[in-house]
Amino acid sequence: MKLLRYGPPGLEKPGMLDSSGTIRDLSGIVPDIAGSVLSPEGLKRLAALDPSSLPAVAGRPRLGPPVSGMKQLLCIGLNYADHAAEAGMPIPKEPILFLKANGALCGPDDDVIIPRGSSKTDWEVELCIIIGTTARGVSEDAALDHVAGYAVGNDVSEREWQLERGGTWDKGKGCDSFGPVGPWLVTKDELPDPQALPMFLDVDGQRMQTGSTATMIFGVKQIVSYVSRFITLHPGDIIFTGTPPGVGMGMKPAPVFLKPGQTMRLGIAGLGEQNQKVVGA
Incomplete structure (x- = not known):
């Protein structure tokens, strides 16, 4: 569904x-x-x-985020070994957990806004977990009982603000429009194995990211269980689970970042696609 x-x-x-x-x-x-x-x-x-x-909806209306009423947008960092390598960071021994401001949440095809003063806005296609029932200190065996389904996410990131402005990732992750989610929530019964989903991201038609959730360091069960030890998860909460290699800051011979006028297209098998135009603030 x-x-x-x-x-x-x-x-x-x-x-x-x-x-x-x-x-x-x-x-x-x-x-x-x-x-x-x-x-x-x-x-x-x-x-x-x-x-x-049910009444059919005419035309092609704008799609918003597929859930509402969430208390938290949470993220797992460096959850693909090859992405950690391109970022020049060690493979984490346990999940790196950080928060994304709720104000970053937007629809899957809404414009992505480069904030004033930004010079290093980047892309990240990610699998999003959407929580269905309250999870507090749950075991890995019980973790999926608390998951409603999955969605595509783009963890848009300002790398200078994330990595060069005082050591907290949050300030480079929570800008308005930095959290497109959707186009829809796919219930978990349609995706019995969330660890076998191909994923991609294109910028202006050029393939930048190609990956699979099969190479996640920490899988969905581990993530939900781990996060619930520290932060109670509530219905509608969204967890971004990390990105495969191919982000702009990892490009060789020099990093490549987003500019106004560009477009992003990204998707995950079984979960649909997003299309975003990049605009200046």
């Missing part, structure tokens, strides 16, 4: 993508894709619906 939210920013309605690719309006069934709707019982109720009985 593919769940989504469509409409203008701040006014999104809940929806479902049917097998023909048509958006079906869920606003008569649930108020939003949030809270208890993401629980096993809530998802079971939606899965039992006949999509053809």
